[in-house]
Amino acid sequence: MTDASPSNPASGFHIRPYAADDLSAVIALWETCGLVVPWNDPRCDIQRKLDADGAGFLVGAIGTRLVASVMAGYEGHRGWLNYLAVDPGFRGRGLGRNMVRAAEALLLGRGCPKVNLQIRAGNIAVADFYRRLGYRADAAVGLGKRLIPDAPAMAAAVESDEQFRILPTPPPADEYLRLRVRAGMSPGTPEAAALGLPRSLFAVSAYHRGNLIGMGRVVGDGGCNFTIVDVAVDPDRRRQGLGRRIMAKIMFYLQRNAPPGAQVFLLAETPEFYERIGFRHIDPAGMAMYWPHGSKYDIQETKK
Numbered sequence: 001m002t003d004a005s006p007s008n009p010a011s012g013f014h015i016r017p018y019a020a021d022d023l024s025a026v027i028a029l030w031e032t033c034g035l036v037v038p039w040n041d042p043r044c045d046i047q048r049k050l051d052a053d054g055a056g057f058l059v060g061a062i063g064t065r066l067v068a069s070v071m072a073g074y075e076g077h078r079g080w081l082n083y084l085a086v087d088p089g090f091r092g093r094g095l096g097r098n099m100v101r102a103a104e105a106l107l108l109g110r111g112c113p114k115v116n117l118q119i120r121a122g123n124i125a126v127a128d129f130y131r132r133l134g135y136r137a138d139a140a141v142g143l144g145k146r147l148i149p150d151a152p153a154m155a156a157a158v159e160s161d162e163q164f165r166i167l168p169t170p171p172p173a174d175e176y177l178r179l180r181v182r183a184g185m186s187p188g189t190p191e192a193a194a195l196g197l198p199r200s201l202f203a204v205s206a207y208h209r210g211n212l213i214g215m216g217r218v219v220g221d222g223g224c225n226f227t228i229v230d231v232a233v234d235p236d237r238r239r240q241g242l243g244r245r246i247m248a249k250i251m252f253y254l255q256r257n258a259p260p261g262a263q264v265f266l267l268a269e270t271p272e273f274y275e276r277i278g279f280r281h282i283d284p285a286g287m288a289m290y291w292p293h294g295s296k297y298d299i300q301e302t303k304k
């Protein structure tokens, strides 16, 4: 369909419509790129796209190897991009840009005046990629409502693969609040969860049969300060290595994203667990403090 631009160093890269034979390669690509989450069954997503608008589903290949994908759709008001992915071994060569440009050309050809996309919480770093391609944050809040749940099909697939699966996304707010209570943490509120979870720098969620059984997040300014929060494993799933696997994902994120000189903190209720990973106490007497939310704060009194 579309040749890569002449400046594209990935010679032989070409973009074409998805074909039935691409199914397993596309799902493998999405899994490698962290785009598969338990509430979306990728097979259902592909079938729905083919039923609704197969021509809007593009893949990129080098020779016979499938290395990229994007879904484009136009509902008469806005165009939408979904499932943009480039194989990690082929990034930084303009393939992502070529995929987005091909999707934009397809939408433009349909008379679409504006294109929108959503970035999952926990993947906000990819916003810089889109900014380079001319995308800007809209003054709008994205809302969603599921009409057809995929979870049972997905849960069965996950269950046949392994005992649990850890995904690089924050948990849904209701599941997050439930696990906090089960794990013996303070309950949290829907308001706080709705605001805070999408702002995570990084998050992981572990699922078993579609149920959240573990989680952990990194919050902070992304440069000077990183704080590890909400590391929790369901009581029925403890002592099976899940906490260590969650921390391994978090440490991998920090090693790649926390620049030299950054401070990495956590409040440890189980210090032995974090000591094994290499964390050290700030001060044996304890310097960490917290503000009891809602307690009286009077600027005049604090001056006395």
Ligand SMILES: CC(C)(COP(=O)(O)OP(=O)(O)OC[C@H]1O[C@@H](n2cnc3c(N)ncnc32)[C@H](O)[C@@H]1OP(=O)(O)O)[C@@H](O)C(=O)NCCC(=O)NCCS
Pocket: 033, 034, 035, 083, 084, 085, 086, 087, 090, 091, 092, 093, 094, 095, 096, 097, 098, 117, 118, 119, 120, 123, 125, 126, 128, 129, 132
């Ligand atoms: C995002 C993604 C598609 C980019 O693919 P890519 O082939 O590496 O991107 P390109 O090489 O075309 O990059 C185009 C430009 O963006 C920059 N860029 C790419 N990834 C970037 C990132 N994560 N942060 C900042 N800039 C980035 C490139 O340096 C290049 O800059 P230039 O304008 O100076 O040339 C790829 O990283 C990916 O598959 N990520 C995982 C899936 C994902 O998050 N998809 C988006 C869902 S909303």
